[in-house]
Amino acid sequence: MLTIVPERLTVASVLLILLFDKISMKLKRYFNGMKYRYVGIGMVVLLLTVAAGCSIVRSMGKDPAGDELARLEALPNYKNGSFENLAERADKTIKHNLIFQSRPETIRPSHALPWVKTDLNTLPDPAPTVVWFGHSSVLIKTSQGNILIDPIFSNHAGPVPGLITAFPGTKHYHAKDMPPIDVLIISHDHYDHLDYHTLVQLKDQIKLAVVPMGVGSDLVYWGYDPKKIIELNWNQSTTLPGGLQITATPAQHKSNRTYSQENKTLWASYVIQAGRYRMFYGGDGGYGPLFKQIGLQYGPFDLALLECGQYSPNWPWTHLWLGQTAQAAVDLQARLLQPVHWAKFEEADQPWNEPIEKLLPAAEKLGMQVNVPRIGEPYTLGDPPKKAVWWNFN
Ligand SMILES: [Zn+2]
Numbered sequence: 044m045l046t047i048v049p050e051r052l053t054v055a056s057v058l059l060i061l062l063f064d065k066i067s068m069k070l071k072r073y074f075n076g077m078k079y080r081y082v083g084i085g086m087v088v089l090l091l092t093v094a095a096g097c098s099i100v101r102s103m104g105k106d107p108a109g110d111e112l113a114r115l116e117a118l119p120n121y122k123n124g125s126f127e128n129l130a131e132r133a134d135k136t137i138k139h140n141l142i143f144q145s146r147p148e149t150i151r152p153s154h155a156l157p158w159v160k161t162d163l164n165t166l167p168d169p170a171p172t173v174v175w176f177g178h179s180s181v182l183i184k185t186s187q188g189n190i191l192i193d194p195i196f197s198n199h200a201g202p203v204p205g206l207i208t209a210f211p212g213t214k215h216y217h218a219k220d221m222p223p224i225d226v227l228i229i230s231h232d233h234y235d236h237l238d239y240h241t242l243v244q245l246k247d248q249i250k251l252a253v254v255p256m257g258v259g260s261d262l263v264y265w266g267y268d269p270k271k272i273i274e275l276n277w278n279q280s281t282t283l284p285g286g287l288q289i290t291a292t293p294a295q296h297k298s299n300r301t302y303s304q305e306n307k308t309l310w311a312s313y314v315i316q317a318g319r320y321r322m323f324y325g326g327d328g329g330y331g332p333l334f335k336q337i338g339l340q341y342g343p344f345d346l347a348l349l350e351c352g353q354y355s356p357n358w359p360w361t362h363l364w365l366g367q368t369a370q371a372a373v374d375l376q377a378r379l380l381q382p383v384h385w386a387k388f389e390e391a392d393q394p395w396n397e398p399i400e401k402l403l404p405a406a407e408k409l410g411m412q413v414n415v416p417r418i419g420e421p422y423t424l425g426d427p428p429k430k431a432v433w434w435n436f437n
Contacts, residue, residue, distance in 0.1 A: 099202045102239035103300050104232065104261035106307040115257055118276055125306035126256075128295050130331055133360045149394035149437045155212030156386060157433045159420040164222045170424045171320050173346070177213040177387030177418045179236060181324070181348060185317035188225030188285035192313075192324055192348070194218075194245065195238035200388045202234065202300075210395065213387045213418055218244035225285055227252040230326025231310035232261060232298045235388060239265060253281060253289050257308030261300075277311060288316040292337050294328030296361050314341045320424060323375055325349040327384065329360045330367040334374035345424050347377035352385030352398040366405035373409050379428065380406060381414045386434070396434040 107115055115121050156177070166172045166184040174182045176196070183190040196217050200207045218241055227249045230236050237258065243265055252262055252272045259272040273281050275291035282288045291311040299305045314337070315322045323337070323344045338344075349371055353362040363371060372380040384390070385398045399415060406413045414428035422429060 098239075101265065102202050102234075104237070104239070105264040106304060107257045107260045111257070111260055118256065120277065120309070121256075126298070126309045127306070128297075129293050129333060130295065132297075146389070146392050147394060150389050150392065152210050152212075152395050153437055156210055156418060158212050158215055158418040160215065161419050161421055163220055166222075166421055167423060171317055171322065171346070172421050172423045173381065173416075174419060174421045175381065175383065175416055176216045177209070178385070179230070179326070179348075179350065179383045180387075181383065182221065183315070183317075183322070184222075185287065185320070187287040187317045188283065189222050190226050190228060190287065190315065190317075191221060191224045191245075191249075192228045193230055193236040193326070194221075194227070194241050195235055195387075196244075197238050197240045200235040200238070207235075207388050209387050216419060218248070221245065221248055224249045225251065226283055226287060226289065228289065228313055228315075228324065229254040229258055230294070230312065230324065231255060231296060232258050232300055232308050233327065234300065236327070237261060237300075242267075251283060253291075253313075255291060255298075255309035255311040257298075260308070275311065276309065286318070290314040290316075290341065292323075292341065293333050294326050295331050295333060296326065296328040312337070314344075320345050322346045323348065323377065325363075325371070327353070327362060329358075330363055330371060334371040338375040338377075342376035344375055344377040346379050346381060347372045347375050348381050348383050350384035351382035351402050352390040354393075354398070355391035357391070365401050368402055369406035369409050369411050369413075372406070372411050377411070379412050379414055379424070381416070386418070394437065396437075399434055 120127055161174060163174060163182060166174070168184045168186045171183050171185045178195060179193040180195055181192045198209050198214055199205060224245065229252065242262065246266055250271065252267065254262065254272060254274055256274050256276050259269065259274045262272055263269050275281060277291055277293045280288055280290040290313065292314055294310050294312040296310040297306055298308045298310050310326060310328070312326045312328060313324045315324065321344050325348065327350055349368045350363055351368040354364045368382060369380065382399060382402055386395070403413060412428055414422060416422050416429045417433050420429065
């Protein structure tokens with residue numbers, strides 16, 4: 044059922060204003076000469092807006108309600124109507140102005156990122172094989188099953204098309220390229236990790252979804268079978284039929300799909316045990332003692348997938364700052380670090396390749412081995428890290 048709330052109607056109106064000029068100019072050409080051309084233009088624009096608005100409304104998902112909400116309210120980390128981090132929040136919430144912001148031109152690459160076309164159905168699996176699709180989207184083939192993490196194959200991140208668009212060269216992989224997915228893992232409900240269009244397209248390929256507490260409401264709203272969704276709180280584990288063991292671990296972040304509703308669902312990092320291999324995915328989250336704690340409790344790790352691209356003085360507490368990605372990998376007792384959350388969408392205000400250029404020397408100083416594959420380029424744990432520098436252009 045479609046729920047209409049005033050805030051969502053406002054977003055649809057903004058979309059109408061943003062797109063009206065462009066659409067009406069194009070339509071004018073088609074309708075030029077017609078007696079009632081303006082009536083026709085108006086009706087088509089209205090229909091397009093309603094269609095776009097419905098998609099936007101659905102993409103905003105649904106917060107937990109009723110019995111589901113009551114279940115969350117009983118959890119120790121859900122207090123006064125929302126989930127809380129382990130540490131008290133230390134940064135001010137500066138709402139990101141996506142429309143009226145001046146940013147350096149190099150925030151986007153001037154030409155297409157190099158990428159590798161790989162048949163994802165024939166990956167080797169004696170040891171876990173990892174394929175990154177840009178941003179935080181990762182496929183891991185293991186002998187216990189295929190794992191897909193935070194997939195976003197849409198051309199934009201966010202509810203409104205055209206505002207945060209993918210870089211050229213990062214749009215070659217789609218839902219239809221994915222092999223059957225034994226488990227989908229979602230870290231939190233932000234649009235660049237929980238993408239409505241991708242998840243709707245992937246629905247029939249996904250056997251099970253593991254998500255933080257409360258995020259199941261969005262998936263059910265988008266047509267997923269509740270029986271195929273496993274919600275975890277921090278430090279809760281589940282073992283899947285193929286033998287994969289997945290544990291949700293804490294992260295220092297937040298959740299929201301509208302500006303007014305924060306932390307109604309949980310955010311998490313994950314420990315993934317596949318046979319004798321142990322991997323860590325950090326999701327989004329700032330630096331804190333939690334990395335050392337997770338390393339002590341669940342490490343060492345054969346691989347840590349950690350965010351590196353969203354640092355900004357506007358939110359030093361909810362994302363890893365420069366160099367902290369390398370330190371977090373050390374804290375986790377990881378043998379190999381793959382930086383994610385970069386190279387697909389505009390992040391904070393830095394040039395698009397600055398995160399990787401600053402991370403590598405920081406990691407070297409700490410003796411942390413880093414792997415930076417191209418988009419779509421597979422690597423198998425135990426192989427030497429990829430050394431080719433493919434990001435040295437503006
Ligand atoms: Zn986030």
